[in-house]
Amino acid sequence: MTQIAFIGLGVMGAPMASNLINAGHDVTCFTRTPEKGRALVEKGARMAGSVAEAVQTAEVVITMLPDSPDVQAVVLGEAGVLAHAARGTLLIDASTIKPETSKAISHAATAQGIRALDAPVSGGEAGAIEGSLSIMVGGDREDFDAALPTLRALGSTIVHVGPSGAGQTVKAANQLMVAGHLQLLAEALVFLDAHSVDLESAINVLGGGLAGSTVLQRKSPNMLKRNFTPGFRIDLHHKDLGIVIDSARAAGVSIPLGAHVAELVASLRAQGAGGLDHSALLLQVEELSGRGRSELDEHRS
Missing domain, CATH: 1.10.1040.10 (N-(1-d-carboxylethyl)-l-norvaline Dehydrogenase; domain 2)
Incomplete structure (x- = not known):
């Protein structure tokens, strides 16, 4: 069991978080729309009141957000992931954003002692529900290997495609x-x-x-x-x-x-x-x- 913080419970994020719970992980969620997390709480997830609260004890942080500015705000902001996650935390961004943004986040994360992967997914809502997503991962190979046990709860095709930004x-x-x-x-x-x-x-x-x-x-x-x-x-x-x-x-x-x-x-x-x-x-x-x-x-x- 891994302690996971999951940030973003939209059409894709909610079923992905659900599959992590099904796989036996300890999941804490954060979303700006709390009602989206009710079903997950019923399954055993905890809802945090802020990003900082969600990530402070997490071993793995997964973000699933709409666009580059959203990821930048959640990860790089004063109340964000990098400011409150412990050194050694594995940050997996499953959002679809600009490759340049992923590279910048990876650089900032490394400076904070946090391991970052860009891991966007394909398969749509159905793939998210089924846990059969295709996941294309950019970042350090050792960090990819460390992320595999978590990613296997989300996808059936999980491939390391190169350095930071390659996934995007x-x-x-x-x-x-x-x-x-x-x-x-x-x-x-x-x-x-x-x-x-x-x-x-x-x-x-x-x-x-x-x-x-x-x-x-x-x-x-x-x-x-x-x-x-x-x-x-x-x-x-x-x-x-x-x-x-x-x-x-x-x-x-x-x-x-x-x-x-x-x-x-x-x-x-x-x-x-x-x-x-x-x-x-x-x-x-x-x-x-x-x-x-x-x-x-x-x-x-």
């Missing part, structure tokens, strides 16, 4: 590919529907061929049901694609298709659909194709 770079590539898959899946569904093909049958056979993917498996059922309850919001994917574009520019890399999909995601968000699941790209393709009255109007905020 791989996650950026992941988000680039997922966005492309989602956009093409949306286009395929509209294309098939225009030709009066049975969509469930088509998805079944496509999933068994080279076009099959986890995106197809995970996202097509709700797209067919027209259920866009967020497992991963358009707002967040827009943020992630901004990281991709900036990182590609910094490296002098051309990503023409990725840049186009980033613009489509940005357009959908600008139309007020940022709170929908990223599979709502389907609604935009339908609207662009003039396929009847678009449901996008109903979701504009």
Whole structure:
């Protein structure tokens, strides 16, 4: 049993913390929205009143937060992790943030005697619930080895991909590919529907061929049901694609298709659909194709 502080109980964080409890770890949570932690308290977690309280006795601190500024505030602030965690504590940031931010946090953590890993995850809400996430980890190899017993409660594919910041770079590539898959899946569904093909049958056979993917498996059922309850919001994917574009520019890399999909995601968000699941790209393709009255109007905020 490891004493773990878990900070951030959103769509991904809450089930991840739950799986750590299921694995027998001693978990203390902190969230700015305490009601999100009620179910975890019922399972045996403790709720701290502050980041400082959560981390002061922790052996491992895991952060799962929306964006770089959030992680910087929680980790680097006067009331943050580095100011109150004990030397030797292992800090695992599972958020998706800029690689440069992860590198800066690692440098600051090392100066405080704290071991830091960037360990963003992929697999969506379903993967977080199942404990089957793919976890791409950047940082020192010895620290990665020390983190493995904890990470095994969260994911089924856990890979050390390089030094600090490498995990975030791989996650950026992941988000680039997922966005492309989602956009093409949306286009395929509209294309098939225009030709009066049975969509469930088509998805079944496509999933068994080279076009099959986890995106197809995970996202097509709700797209067919027209259920866009967020497992991963358009707002967040827009943020992630901004990281991709900036990182590609910094490296002098051309990503023409990725840049186009980033613009489509940005357009959908600008139309007020940022709170929908990223599979709502389907609604935009339908609207662009003039396929009847678009449901996008109903979701504009």
